[in-house]
Amino acid sequence: MSLSDAVVQQKYEVKQIQGEELVRIMEMGLTPGSICRVIRRAPMGYPMEIKIRGYLLSLRKKEADMIEVIPV
Amino acid sequence: MDNVLTHRVGGPFIFVLVLLIMSQSIFSWATPFMDIIDMIFIEFGAFIGSSLPNGMLNNLLVDGVIAGLGGVVIFLPQIIFLFLFIYFLEGTGYMARAAFVMDGFMTMVGLHGRSVVPLMSGFACAVPGIMATRTIENWRDRLITIMILPFMACSARLPVYAVMIAAFVPNKQFMGFLTLQGVVFFGLYLFGIVMAIGSAAVMKRIFPMGKPTPFLMELPSYKLPNIRLIVIQSLERGKIFVSEAGKIIVAISIILWFLASYPIYEPTVSDRATTDANEQQLSDQMISTLQLNQSYAGTFGQLIEPVIEPLGFDWKIGIGLLTSFAAREVMVGTLNIIYSIEETDQQLGLIDRLKSEIDPNTGLPKYTLATTLSLMIFFAIAMQCMSTLAIVKRETNSWKWPLVMFGYMTILAYFSSWLTYEFANAFLLG
Numbered sequence: 001m002s003l004s005d006a007v008v009q010q011k012y013e014v015k016q017i018q019g020e021e022l023v024r025i026m027e028m029g030l031t032p033g034s035i036c037r038v039i040r041r042a043p044m045g046y047p048m049e050i051k052i053r054g055y056l057l058s059l060r061k062k063e064a065d066m067i068e069v070i071p072v
Numbered sequence: 073m074d075n076v077l078t079h080r081v082g083g084p085f086i087f088v089l090v091l092l093i094m095s096q097s098i099f100s101w102a103t104p105f106m107d108i109i110d111m112i113f114i115e116f117g118a119f120i121g122s123s124l125p126n127g128m129l130n131n132l133l134v135d136g137v138i139a140g141l142g143g144v145v146i147f148l149p150q151i152i153f154l155f156l157f158i159y160f161l162e163g164t165g166y167m168a169r170a171a172f173v174m175d176g177f178m179t180m181v182g183l184h185g186r187s188v189v190p191l192m193s194g195f196a197c198a199v200p201g202i203m204a205t206r207t208i209e210n211w212r213d214r215l216i217t218i219m220i221l222p223f224m225a226c227s228a229r230l231p232v233y234a235v236m237i238a239a240f241v242p243n244k245q246f247m248g249f250l251t252l253q254g255v256v257f258f259g260l261y262l263f264g265i266v267m268a269i270g271s272a273a274v275m276k277r278i279f280p281m282g283k284p285t286p287f288l289m290e291l292p293s294y295k296l297p298n299i300r301l302i303v304i305q306s307l308e309r310g311k312i313f314v315s316e317a318g319k320i321i322v323a324i325s326i327i328l329w330f331l332a333s334y335p336i337y338e339p340t341v342s343d344r345a346t347t348d349a350n351e352q353q354l355s356d357q358m359i360s361t362l363q364l365n366q367s368y369a370g371t372f373g374q375l376i377e378p379v380i381e382p383l384g385f386d387w388k389i390g391i392g393l394l395t396s397f398a399a400r401e402v403m404v405g406t407l408n409i410i411y412s413i414e415e416t417d418q419q420l421g422l423i424d425r426l427k428s429e430i431d432p433n434t435g436l437p438k439y440t441l442a443t444t445l446s447l448m449i450f451f452a453i454a455m456q457c458m459s460t461l462a463i464v465k466r467e468t469n470s471w472k473w474p475l476v477m478f479g480y481m482t483i484l485a486y487f488s489s490w491l492t493y494e495f496a497n498a499f500l501l502g
Contacts, residue, residue, distance in 0.1 A: 021286045028288050043080050044176025047185075049291060056074075056291035058172045060179070063286045 001071075003050075004064035006038045012069035019066035029053040030067060073294055077166065083173040090161070090170070091192045098153045098196050105149035113142030131333060132326070140325025143399055144318040147199055147459060148310050154193050154200040155306035158207070161189075163297025167207065168289055175287070181269045182276035184213040184287075191217065191268070194224030195261075198460045199317070202467055203309060216275045218467065219477055222460055223268035225261045225452065228400040232451050233260055239426045240444040256448075263452055267484075313463065320462035328398050331369040369394050383450065383489040384443035384497075397456050442496035446489040454485035 006012055014034050017025055029052050030036070036052040047058040077086060121134040161167045167189070175185030183191075186208045194201035201221050208214040225233075237253050244252040364370055373390035380390055396403035455461065461474040468474070 024286050024288060028290075040074070040078060041080075042078070042172055042176050043084055044180075046179075047172055047175050047287060047289075049074075049078070049172065056293075058168070058175075058287075058289045058291055060175070060287040063288060 001069060002065050003067040003069050004061050006069060008038050008040055011035060011037045011072040013072050015068040015070055017067050025063060028057060035072060077169050078173055087170050087173055094157050098150055102149035102153050106146050109146050113138060136326040136329035137322065140322040143325060144314060144321045147197060148314065150197050151200040151313050152306050152310045155309045156302060158204055159302040159305050160297055163302060165292040165294045168291050172291065182272045183217060184208055184210060187213065187217040191221060191224060194221045194226060197226050198222045199463050202463050212279055216272055218464060219275060220268040220271045222455055223264045225264040229451055232400055232403050233257060233448060236444050236448050240441055260448060260452055267453060316466040317459060317462035321459055324458045325398060328395060332364055332367050332395060334368060364391065384446045384493040389447065398458060400451065400456050442493050445496050446493040449492045450485045450489040453481060453488055455481035
């Protein structure tokens, strides 16, 4: 499943990242094997806020679509 | 804390509240400083004016250089207060939350979550708003925000709207508890926002996409900002504004002063002879009226009359449009001079004078509702603020964008006014 389908407060493990800008995403700490938790979504659904490697990150649907995750 | 500030319903509400408090504080805190600055420059101008011998140099210094400098420095309090707020919010970590909350709505209209704060500060003044777009990282988002920012009804439009509405919109009740004047006033603000959103949507399609940068934004932990740092950064912004935009503004002020002051009008004997001693005041006023009418600016106003006639404007408004390029609020002052209003009770005097202006060809009142609506629409859209152009030049680092901005806004203003005039004539007065 992709991160954009993730449920709030659920923990996920990043499987892989696909797409053009994967370097930028991986630079922010979203690497395969890392664990993230969805904190909340903005009023219109996106951007979404996740906690990864101890800090808070917000990303839009476009970026979330590129990240494949499995629930932990 | 994030459960409150980025709450689905509460988040946007709190954000609007923060903006309201911010704009209101900037407005009310800056006003006393602006009044002091205004007074200092008037006093300084009067001092120089009376201590130097009369002549061209005297006029140039007082009406050109000092008035132009005053026009720059007067924005300084607003700019510094706005940046104190922005750097404070940025420092606490709230700015990222605001962008997070507003991003969904702003992407819908083709902008970025971070565009919201600059756009809202544009209601006070476009200049600090444009400087505040630096918080937008993506160049294309930032450029579009800059290009639509002048549509936000800034405080300089206020006096023009106020005079026009007071003079021509009947003070009738509207839907029970509102007045028609209030509704028109609110409508003009709304109109600016609609124009901004529409233009953003168009520009999003026109401007080359470039490489889309992913929206990945850290939401930093909340912390107490370093006050010293905030103050230093804000003063730095103020300094940049005065030194960079200031140069351009002063140069244009001098050009406009020249256009309005030359060739010098020589009062003829008959002008003086018809005047009693106790009407000396009025006579001086008449001379400045005649001076402006036959100056280069006046000639230019009459020259462009055929161009602006379809909008319902005459050459007198044409002069006003030209001089108000220096700053919109100058329009009221110019109309005062053109219509030779006595110094006392300026606002009331001008309103009555405009109402009684008769069209020599038709014998009907010249300023119809159609002309007024057309003029207000023109003011709502047209890029008539050299300070804004100067700061766009500074922020985009090229003359291209200020020129594009001036061009597209003027064309848009012209056609909107024309449509308004035609429409109002056809349907309202029919």
